[in-house]
Amino acid sequence: MKAIIIEDELPSARRLERLLQDFEIEIIYKLNAVKSSVLWFQKNEHPDIIFLDVQLSDGLCFEIFKQVKITSKIIFTTAFSNYSIKAFDYNSISYLLKPIDKEKLEEAIKKAKEVYQKETDLEQFKKLISNYKIEDYKNSFTVKVGKKIKILKIDEVACFYSYENATYLKTKEGNYIINNSLTNLEYDLNPKYFFRVNRTFIVHINAIKDIITYSNSRLKLVLQSYSDSEIILSRERVKDFKSWID
Missing domain, CATH: 3.40.50.2300 (Response regulator)
Known part of the structure; x- marks a missing residue:
């Protein structure tokens, strides 16, 4: 066809x-x-x-x-x-x-x-x-910090990640739990700036500090504001990732 x-x-x-x-x-x-x-x-x-x-x-x-x-x-x-x-x-x-x-x-x-x-x-x-009113991608998130509610701009976000059945938003200031799944976030985030690297992480393009070759044709990402664990790009996503950063 x-x-x-x-x-x-x-x-x-x-x-x-x-x-x-x-x-x-x-x-x-x-x-x-x-x-x-x-x-x-x-x-x-x-x-x-x-x-x-x-x-x-x-x-x-x-x-x-x-x-x-x-x-x-x-x-x-x-x-x-x-x-x-x-x-x-x-x-x-x-x-x-x-x-x-x-x-x-x-x-x-x-x-x-x-x-x-x-x-x-x-x-x-x-x-x-x-x-339907065409809405832009999300440009901010509200998070709860103690008894206060804080508004975080999308440009502040280094990555989103899942850990122990919860989803976290990471900025320079800290980690915040959000009420959303990574799968749903994929639809709400502008794909020009965010990429799902594996089952656990969605990263912001401006937060990527280094891209390092890794075993089995994979890539390792180093972010400016996240160092809690390694971020490994799955082999199946390498081609899409390279197209995304071009």
Whole structure:
């Protein structure tokens, strides 16, 4: 199958392209905006499938549909958990929440191949997304310090980590317990600045002091404000990490 990726975040586009290598899908082009996508569709034969980010650099992806009739199957992708689309079931719509899981990707591809996408479901999906207020990624966290509540700006955070069934936020000043899981945090944090290095850590790019080669093709990260334990980047995440820091 031939496909194009429409995604305004380069690391996300690269990761998706790597995942698709295992599914015999040929990526013929990559785009990152509504305007450039419309021009491309007007001049080129439409592919079998489109991987389409909901929010692009110059607007929601649905603006593309207003200007050109798309004949390809569509798999929507979104990093915005506040859309709450997991609570909705569209029999003919395929969508993926970022960061994209390989098994979910396989299911979406299979569904796109087998199910006819109905115009009514596409319109309902558009209304659902458009009616939700698009919020930015989290820019602060509130933590409890004794009897006080403290507000921490996202730029102060060196990393998030899990320890003994609790999630911690680390700054230069200390460690704070937060009421969230690392999995949920992945959706709330801007992927331009935060990366899930393994099951235990999410790190801020500005907090990385050193990157050291480690055994079995892994990497060891040294942070400016964290030294309680070693942070080892799993071998499976090395390629994505290198793309992220480029």
